[in-house]
Amino acid sequence: MTRTIITGTLIAALMAGTASADTLREALVSAYHTNPTLTAQRESLKASDANVAIARAAGRPQVSVTGGLNRDLSRSGILDTGGDATLSVGADLNVPLFTGGRVKNSVRGAKTRVEAGRGTLRAVEGDVFTEAVSAYMDVIRDRAVVELNQNNVRVLTTNLEATQDRFQIGDLTRTDVAQSEARLQQGRARLAVAQGNLTSSEAVYRRVIGHPPGTLAPPPPLPPLPKSEDEAVRIALTDNPDLFAAQRLATAAGYDVRVAEAGRLPTVSGVVSGTWVDELNGTFGNGSAAQGSQTTAGLSTTVPIFQGGLIGGRVRQAQALQGQAFEQVVGTERAVVAATRAAFANYYATERAIQAQTVAVQANELALEGVRAEQSVGTRTVLDVLDAEQELLNAQVLLVTAKRDQYVAGFQLLNAMGQAEAQDLGLDGGPLYDPLANYRRVAGSWNDWATDPIHAPAATRTVSPQEMPATPILTPDLVPMSNDPSLPTPAIITPLGPTGLPSSSTLPAPAPSTSTTGVTQPRR
Known part of the structure; x- marks a missing residue:
């Protein structure tokens, strides 16, 4: 019930957007349909589906x-x-x-690995969406930082001009001019670094989402999140797809032991x-x-009477692999718990940081105004004004960064709890991929002549015609070009102000849903 509430809240939040700008929802839809990591994982699951038919064929x-x-x-x-x-x-x-149970356990193992593959596909969806959210927020953050630094350079340029004018009339010294010049050059250096970071973030966005970022709308508020680490961990241990996949792989390894033992019969x-x-x-x-x-x-x-120790070796090998799978279940559980606790701590830490940095920005604005007034009457120096301006810029950048970090940490927490998948987000960019459709089509096939058409990549390329070399490694006849070869350049940065990102809403706690994650032993 609580998972339904969380999912509904997230869907409603993603439905909200700005008509004239790209929204986070649109970015996630693009990633869902065109990200090669996700589309490749779907093909991997299809290969697992075919293993069921292969296992069944041995008993036909x-x-x-x-x-x-x-x-x-x-x-x-x-x-x-x-x-x-x-x-x-x-x-x-x-x-x-x-066959001594060989076919029966092979089929059971193949079916269990298909279940594990579905869990892995869910996990990859969550990871791709988390990466997409991070890329989206990085672009917004870095555009805001560039804007802040551009404004700072303009202010420092005005300060330098005013300082030079006052030096000409003997009101200030050459030292004041040198300090203003140094601070302006430092501001230009920070602007260059910020612009480089923005270019890097836009490149990552292009890789993950599949096209360059246009004007990006502020993200919607996150859905309610747990209020305690223990509650978040309980939800993760119930719904995390990586843990589910590890558990199913361990169960499949038990069937492999039975298959090896059948060689004695x-x-x-x-x-x-x-x-x-x-x-x-x-x-x-x-x-x-x-x-x-x-x-x-x-x-x-x-x-079989004597096979030179072959079957004993195969059984021991299968048992060792089963033991490895059991250990990996524990390792996956540890990783899930650690990721959940880290995301929870980061989310609420950044929430407190946002509150503190908001106050810091307000205080630095007042301080800068006061220092400028005092400098006009001669009780403050030019260096004091420059320092106050730098303190304000630093506080604004830290506030923008904290808001980005909070949103990404919140989505990472949703992903760790298994609630950041396509069905949770309610994406409306066409029907969602149905893993059962391919399974029903191929798992029970008796046809030796069955085949599928040569696969055409569903993922879109991000290479523009201007970037394509004369003799590329991947030619268009091997990998088609993007459906949108024009690949529009990023739009003009939308002013976001000194705060840059919206803060999230108050977050009540969800309760865990029900599923089975324990390692079960296969039947003989």
Whole structure:
């Protein structure tokens, strides 16, 4: 129930946006459909789906036909029947009746790995969305920082001009001019660094989302988050997809042990075969027609007695891999707990930092105003004014950074709790990928001639025509160009003011939903 409330709140928040700007929701929709990490993971899950059909095939009837045309080079004595060529055709039907549990446990293991693959796909979705949110917020933050530094350079330029004018009339000294000049050059250096950071953030946005950022709207408020670390951890241990995938892989490893143990047991198969032979241009010794046929039916049993330690080695190997999977479950659980606690701590720490930096910005604004007034009457120096301006800039940048960090940490917490996937976000950029559709299509297939068309990448490229070299490694006939080859350049930065990012809403605590994450032993 609480998960439904959280999901509904997040969907409603993402639905809100600015009509004239790109929204976070639109960025997530683009990442969902075009991010190559996510689209590749879907193909990986399809490969796991096919393993179920492969495992089932080992328990199904096998039919084969053989044929031969043989010509004798020489015959003599009683072997000379007058013919010199033989045509033979045979057919065999083999039906596995008992395999010691090998097929049954192979199918169960394949199905369990499909479940693990679905969990991994959920985890990759959450990770890609978290990366997309981080890229989105980085661009907003860095654009705000560039704007703040541009404004600072303008202020410092005005200060330098005023200082030089006052130096000309003898009101200030050359030292004051040098201090103003130094501070302006430092401001220009900070602006250059900020612009470089912005270019880097826009490149990451382009990689993750699939196109350059335009004018970005402020993100919507985050949904309610837990109020305590323990509650957040409980939710994560219930819903985290990485932990679910690790648990299913450990269960599948148990089935692998049963498959290895089946090598010690007898196998029984039903066998039906037929053979037809025609000795061309000849007769058998009794003068009958040189043709014949034979059909047989029976049971074939193989009882392993001694295999040189092969089966014991395979069983021990499977048991060791099962032990590794159990250890990895614990390791994954540790990682989930650590990630949840870290995201929770970062979120609420940045919330307190936002409150403190907001006060700091207000205080520095007042201080700068006072220092300027005092400098005008001669009780403060030019250096005092420059220091006050720098303190205000630093506080504004820290506030913008804290708001970005809080939003990203909040989304990381949602991801750690397993609540940052496509179905939680309610993306409306077309139907969501259904992993069950491909499974139903391929898992029970009996057709040896079944195949799929050559895969065309669903992920879009981010290379513009201007960037394409004359002889690229990846040619368009191998990997198609982006659906949007124009790749528009980033729009003009929308002024965000000194605070840059909106703060999140008050966050009540959700309760965990129900699912099974314990490691279960497979049945024999």
